[in-house]
Amino acid sequence: MTGFLTRRTTVKYLAAGALSAALPGLFAGRADAAVTAMKQAIAEAAARDEALSAFYRARDFKPIFVGKSDSRRRGALLKALAKADDHGLPGSAYDAEGLKGMMKQARTPSDRGRVEVEAAKRLLDYADHMRSGVLNPRRVDRGLVMDVPRYDRTSTIDAFSKSNPQAFLKKLAPRKPEYVRLQKEKLRLEKLLARGGWGETVQAKALKPGQSGGAVVQLRNRLIRMGYMRKTATQTYDANLQSAVQKFQVQHGLAPDGVAGASTLAQVNAQVEDRLSQVLVAMERNRWNARPLEKKHVYVNIPDYHVDIIQNGKSTFRSRVVVGKNTEDRRTPEFSDVMEFMVINPSWYVPRSIVTKEYLPLMKRNRNAAGQLQIIGRNGKPVSRSAINFAQYNEKTFPYSMKQPPSKGNALGLVKFMFPNKYNIYLHDTPSKSLFGRETRAFSHGCVRVHKPFDFAYALLKAQESDPEGFFQSTLRTGRERRVDLREPLPVHLAYYTAWVDPKGRAHYRNDIYGRDRTIFRALQNAGVSLRAVQS
Incomplete structure (x- = not known):
């Protein structure tokens, strides 16, 4: 029977041919099943995270970390997480080695789907911490009232997926020389x-x-x-x-x-x-204030007891200051605003807390106490002290306000610098000059007292007056209260850094x-x- 196939051999070859013809479809089916299993795992793992769920849903649950073509993203992320401690971030929270191990051990499509989402979560945590800080400052201390921007998580991971991964991760850190x-x-x-x-x-x-x-x-x-x-x-x-x-x-x-x-x-x-702990805190504060400061601004570093006008990175004016006393209701808060005007020969409108907590008890014992202050009624007019029975009032019921007219002895001195804010904090002159000679200068009710207020005023007016000193002094001599608007309002930053490094590389430290x-x-x-x- 040479040249002819036996029946058994014929059946064997026919079966082999049928199987060969069926293989592409069979393998495709298995591949489709694997893809489906991974997508389902990604969908389930991301379901409780609205940002990730939206991101993966928009891309039909395709991975960005665990796919065959995702090695650059995987490598960039693992490298960044491994170096998180270099930035004073909690490296253990991202656990680069643990994530690397999870990636190696992921055998099934479902395992890889779950690891995909875990990598995405760690990316977002790392990005958020690097750009905006590990902590929410308002939850740490009541005096930390600055507004810290938090970036949209879906937009963050979407941008990462479309960018050079190493470049994207590198740009997350504050882009500030300090x-x-x-x-x-x-x-x-x-x-x-x-x-x-x-x-x-x-x-x-x-x-x-x-x-x-x-x-x-x-x-x-x-x-x-x-x-x-x-x-x-x-x-x-x-x-x-x-x-x-x-x-x-x-x-x-x-x-x-x-x-x-x-x-x-x-x-x-x-x-x-x-x-080292001071430096770590300073780096965290830099992340809270990651945006570069304006080319020209006023800068007060509370623990340094100084105010500067900074222009193009250099101080063009510097003066000692007195800041708030270290008690719960007097500490100078940290925030940023815009200086809009100054008031020459200002009146002092005494804050309600000072009126009721400090002056009312004094006037109960002696109605003429704090005689430099006027009692003001609800109609805005002065009220004679002899017409008031101070003993019948307490902190909540006292119906009057108090005001000190312009004078050399005014608590605000002869000029104040205003950046209207809900904390009622501003910079001003003071008749109490002796405090500026001390190393520790935390004595005010919260506002910032300036040692060289006239020079500060001249420096601010220089941008709009040909003779800033002459203008200021002539206005001052009138003895009348006058508001002077700044034609170019100036950003003001009240900061709190006990550690910084100057451009020459010298480290500076201050008391907390x-x-x-x-x-x-x-x-x-x-x-x-x-x-x-x-x-x-």
Whole structure:
């Protein structure tokens, strides 16, 4: 039977041919089933997240992380999450290694669908934290009243899916030079922490030039490690050590007298961990205020006790200020607004809280107390004190307001600078000049008192008056209250930074006068942010 097939062989070949013909459809069916299983898993995993559900629904539940062509996105995301700690973010919350393991272990289409959504969630958390901060400031401290923009989650992941993934993730960090400088200072401190810090603390209450001994050596060694002086074997508080102390004092907001008094030694003995926590908080604050500041603006850093007019990144005017006292109802809040006008020879309309809590108790004991203030009735006219029975009123029922007419002794001084806001906070002059000579200047009811208010006024009027000083002084001499509008309203930022790095790379630190940094750092720790030591 050569040349002929047996019946059994014929059947075998026919079956093989039928199967071969059917294979493309069979494989397609299996592939379709796998795609369907993955899409269903994505839909189910994203169902409770409205933003992700909307995103995946719009793309028919196709993946962006776990598909065969998604390796660049996977790699970019995992790399960014792994470096989250470099930004002072809670790296453990994104768990790059855990996500990587989940991706490797995902065997079935359903597993990959669930991992897809998990990766998307971590992307969105990371993006939100990087652009707007880990914390919501209003939930951390009542004094943190700034408005922080939060970006739409659906738009965020949609933009990521259509962008170069590495470029997109890189651009999430605040695009501000000061943020980059803080990040470098963070790494420097982490390396110092790994090497044991700045060494032995200074065991003395105070040291001054000319002294010698063990405590002077401790001070010398600590300042050498901090980078304020070169290595030396001297055991005496000599001119070089005095110069190093002065440099240290300048960068810590202390009077640069070259004497290591109690306040200076307290700062010298601060630990690396203390400074690192301040930097982490400052980076978080930069994320809350991620938008670059205007080319020209007024800037008050509350813990630094100074106001500046900043133009093109440089200070064109600077003055000491007094800020709110560290009590719950007097701390100066942090927010931004726009300065619209100044008032020369202002009246002081006493805030209701001060009227009822401070002056009413005084006037109950002596109706003539606070005699510099007028009592104002509901019709807006002055009322004689002799016509008022102060004893019958309390904080809630007292029906009068109080006002101090323009004068040199006016609580607002001779000029105030207004950026109308619901917190009733503004900048102003003051007759209490002695407070500006102190290192710690937190004494006001919340407003910001300016040491050089006239010079501040001249600097503001320079943009609209050919002779700003002459205009101001002639208006002042009238003794009458006058509002002067700024033709170019100026943004005002009341900020709170206890750590920053100047353009020359010098780190500056200030005291946490309201305890806000301490509160923020605790909240960051609760969110997963931690101090870390980095080997060089």
